[in-house]
Amino acid sequence: MPKSSELLSEQSEYKYGFYTDIESLNFGKGLNEDIIRKISLRKKEPEWLLEYRLKAFKHWLTLRPPEWADLDFVPIDFQEISYYSEPKPKDDSDKPQSLDDLDPELLKTFERLGIPLGEQKRISGVAVDVVFDSVSVGTTHTEELKKYGVIFCSISEAVHDYPDLVKKYLGSVVPYKDNFYAALNAAVFSDGSFVYVPKGVKCPIDLSTYFRINAMDTGQFERTLVIADEGSYVNYLEGCTAPQRDENQLHAAIVELVALDDAEIKYSTVQNWYTGDKEGRGGIYNFVTKRGLCKGKRSKISWTQVESGSAITWKYPSCVLQGDYSQGAFYSVALTHDFMQADTGTKMIHVGKNTKSTIISKGISSGQSKNNYRGLVKVMPKAEGARNYSQCDSMLVGDRCSANTYPYLEVKNKTAILEHEASTSRISEDQLFYLQSRGMSMEESISLLVNGFCKEVFKELPLEFAVEAVKLIEMKLENSVG
Amino acid sequence: MLLNIEDLHATVEDKPVLKGIDLKIEPGQVHAIMGPNGSGKSTLSKVVAGHPSYEVTGGKVSFEINFKDTDLLELDPDERAREGIFLAFQYPVEVPGVTNLEFLMTSYNALAKHQGFPEMQEEAFLPFVKEKMKMVQMREEFLYRSVNGGFSGGEKKRNEILQMAVLNPRLAFLDETDSGLDIDALKIVAEGVNNLRSKDNGIVLVTHYQRLLDYIKPDFVHVLSDGKIIKSGGPELALKLESEGYDWIQ
Numbered sequence: 256m257p258k259s260s261e262l263l264s265e266q267s268e269y270k271y272g273f274y275t276d277i278e279s280l281n282f283g284k285g286l287n288e289d290i291i292r293k294i295s296l297r298k299k300e301p302e303w304l305l306e307y308r309l310k311a312f313k314h315w316l317t318l319r320p321p322e323w324a325d326l327d328f329v330p331i332d333f334q335e336i337s338y339y340s341e342p343k344p345k346d347d348s349d350k351p352q353s354l355d356d357l358d359p360e361l362l363k364t365f366e367r368l369g370i371p372l373g374e375q376k377r378i379s380g381v382a383v384d385v386v387f388d389s390v391s392v393g394t395t396h397t398e399e400l401k402k403y404g405v406i407f408c409s410i411s412e413a414v415h416d417y418p419d420l421v422k423k424y425l426g427s428v429v430p431y432k433d434n435f436y437a438a439l440n441a442a443v444f445s446d447g448s449f450v451y452v453p454k455g456v457k458c459p460i461d462l463s464t465y466f467r468i469n470a471m472d473t474g475q476f477e478r479t480l481v482i483a484d485e486g487s488y489v490n491y492l493e494g495c496t497a498p499q500r501d502e503n504q505l506h507a508a509i510v511e512l513v514a515l516d517d518a519e520i521k522y523s524t525v526q527n528w529y530t531g532d533k534e535g536r537g538g539i540y541n542f543v544t545k546r547g548l549c550k551g552k553r554s555k556i557s558w559t560q561v562e563s564g565s566a567i568t569w570k571y572p573s574c575v576l577q578g579d580y581s582q583g584a585f586y587s588v589a590l591t592h593d594f595m596q597a598d599t600g601t602k603m604i605h606v607g608k609n610t611k612s613t614i615i616s617k618g619i620s621s622g623q624s625k626n627n628y629r630g631l632v633k634v635m636p637k638a639e640g641a642r643n644y645s646q647c648d649s650m651l652v653g654d655r656c657s658a659n660t661y662p663y664l665e666v667k668n669k670t671a672i673l674e675h676e677a678s679t680s681r682i683s684e685d686q687l688f689y690l691q692s693r694g695m696s697m698e699e700s701i702s703l704l705v706n707g708f709c710k711e712v713f714k715e716l717p718l719e720f721a722v723e724a725v726k727l728i729e730m731k732l733e734n735s736v737g
Numbered sequence: 738m739l740l741n742i743e744d745l746h747a748t749v750e751d752k753p754v755l756k757g758i759d760l761k762i763e764p765g766q767v768h769a770i771m772g773p774n775g776s777g778k779s780t781l782s783k784v785v786a787g788h789p790s791y792e793v794t795g796g797k798v799s800f801e802i803n804f805k806d807t808d809l810l811e812l813d814p815d816e817r818a819r820e821g822i823f824l825a826f827q828y829p830v831e832v833p834g835v836t837n838l839e840f841l842m843t844s845y846n847a848l849a850k851h852q853g854f855p856e857m858q859e860e861a862f863l864p865f866v867k868e869k870m871k872m873v874q875m876r877e878e879f880l881y882r883s884v885n886g887g888f889s890g891g892e893k894k895r896n897e898i899l900q901m902a903v904l905n906p907r908l909a910f911l912d913e914t915d916s917g918l919d920i921d922a923l924k925i926v927a928e929g930v931n932n933l934r935s936k937d938n939g940i941v942l943v944t945h946y947q948r949l950l951d952y953i954k955p956d957f958v959h960v961l962s963d964g965k966i967i968k969s970g971g972p973e974l975a976l977k978l979e980s981e982g983y984d985w986i987q
Contacts, residue, residue, distance in 0.1 A: 678833075680833055683830075684789060684790065685830050686830050686831075686832065688786075688787075688788055688789065688814060689826065689829070689830040689832070690832070691787075691813070691814040691815040691818065692786050692787070692814050692815070692817075692818050692823075692824050692826075693818055693840070693844035693847070693900065693904070694815055694818035694819045694844050694847035694848045694851070694904070695815055695843060695844060695847050696815050696847075697813075697815070699843065699847065700815075703832070703835055703839070703840070703843060704832065704835070706834075706835070707832060707833060707834025707835035707839075707883070708833065708834045709834075710834055
């Protein structure tokens with residue numbers, strides 16, 4: 256049994272920390288118009304998209320990184336990052352025809368990450384788009400999905416194959432002027448996933464994207480766009496890992512969701528980027544802009560996230576509730592350990608009438624980490640009958656970590672009803688001893704405590720994801736307390 | 738012999754608290770340990786249960802497991818619990834988000850699995866636990882509230898006795914279970930404990946007051962002072978302490 260003074264965490268062996276030695280096509284470090292043109296050319300993009308990128312880049316040059324978050328780190332040198340890296344194709348032809356034709360090293364990598372891609376071994380019931388550094392290297396189940404009219408492919412393919420949809424919605428939820436990292440992403444985004452679910456279709460299987468950062472000194476700037484047409488439904492999952500390195504790496508993504516009348520999108524993330532070592536060296540800087548637009552009446556968007564990785568997390572998955580009677584939800588578990596820092600939360604913007612939002616946030620901090628919830632509930636003047644329920648709970652493990660809650664409210668309509676609850680608790684030696692003295696092992700005790708604390712969020716995750724998330728959190732916490 | 742403590746020394750934050758305790762407990766016996774504040778009463782029960790904040794610096798504690806004397810100090814707290822040691826906490830801990838039912842069932846099954854009894858799922862466990870709740874007069878709704886969350890002092894203590902009833906320990910330490918209880922709650926708790934007395938198990942009552950001993954008759958009373966047992970006797974010793982205080986011994 257550890258003493259309180261030993262409650263300091265010991266970073267577990269990060270089993271996804273390996274590096275795949277694979278030749279890559281890399282544009283070198285630095286960011287300028289040339290690089291952006293090169294990316295666009297490499298992707299054989301239409302002129303309008305290149306222009307969009309260049310406009311975003313010009314705007315980005317006028318911005319400074321946001322400083323309002325409660326994060327403490329050495330400023331990022333954006334000229335020291337390489338903005339494009341793809342596994343070198345065997346010949347100059349386009350993408351391999353079938354996933355079975357992929358470089359065996361890549362197949363092996365994803366198999367090791369638990370995402371078998373080969374036709375025979377695939378996980379049934381979930382379609383996967385896999386993004387390796389700057390490119391999507393393959394998408395499974397696309398043909399099967401096409402039968403239902405569901406489009407699931409990389410965004411680069413979508414630009415060519417479904418230009419009207421992309422043109423109409425890209426940047427419609429997160430404009431490039433939104434913030435510093437959104438502008439950066441709009442300028443240099445290299446790949447990501449695209450989903451379109453047609454009217455009245457309930458997507459028959461879950462869709463998912465797996466993000467892998469591999470190359471050194473390279474940032475990942477992916478962009479995901481999900482459109483659910485009237486009366487449709489889709490369940491979308493996202494996972495991410497990266498090699499273990501002493502240098503920090505930047506991940507600045509954008510995710511845009513659009514739900515039309517009566518459509519529903521559920522978006523779940525298990526984020527497990529490399530966190531840095533126990534002295535705080537290395538790890539991913541995760542600066543992500545995720546936003547969903549409930550554009551149609553009675554549309555629903557929910558974000559569920561388990562944030563257990565990254566040295567720094569800056570992420571506020573939000574909902575704009577534009578359609579009358581639309582609903583937004585945010586369910587989050589954020590775990591920080593060692594020297595990790597997380598500033599995460601959500602924004603719920605009530606625009607339409609009788610809109611409803613729910614926020615459940617659970618922060619667990621251990622070691623010397625910092626874990627902040629930052630959230631905004633905004634009720635616009637015309638949003639009659641808006642309702643929000645927020646609950647923000649923090650759990651501290653040991654006595655050198657910190658947790659803060661910053662709930663902001665802007666209410667411009669008198670009919671709004673808002674409720675907020677918050678709590679802070681501590682996993683103490685006494686609590687663990689209490690459970691152990693009832694016969695439960697250390698593992699069982701932690702699992703019971705964490706499950707109890709996160710129950711409301713875990714129940715929102717698809718079953719296999721929930722099991723995975725529980726295991727992940729348990730493993731990380733076990734190393735923090737024992 | 739169920740428990741044999743010999744010359745036990747223990748420290749907390751390098752400060753000696755137990756300074757040579759000797760105590761033997763046979764199956765079927767009830768012992769009361771009394772003593773002024775700071776004499777080491779609570780420490781003794783925590784050391785037997787294996788609390789990590791206390792360091793054993795000398796002596797032996799052996800516990801009979803499968804007819805063999807086993808060095809208890811070698812076992813982790815959860816292993817001790819699975820072998821049948823139970824500590825009713827003076828200050829029961831809250832476990833937010835975990836229902837009492839989940840907690841009791843996980844705990845029961847951890848012991849059952851180790852001791853070779855069939856584990857129980859909710860269907861079988863519910864009637865079993867409800868029966869035990871009657872004994873300590875707890876309403877069913879307590880099963881669905883989080884462990885000790887928002888419980889009154891008396892409810893927490895009754896919840897401890899409920900756990901004891903569910904786990905059926907071979908050796909139970911009740912650490913000031915009577916403190917902070919009104920007379921009705923005290924009677925309920927005492928009745929619960931009396932129901933759990935058997936020829937096979939041992940019970941140790943750690944208490945400040947004679948009051949509890951009016952309801953649970955101990956076989957032996959020990960007086961602890963400055964980390965040592967300075968006097969042992971029968972129930973009459975407790976009565977004498979009640980009327981004359983501790984000064985006459987020291």
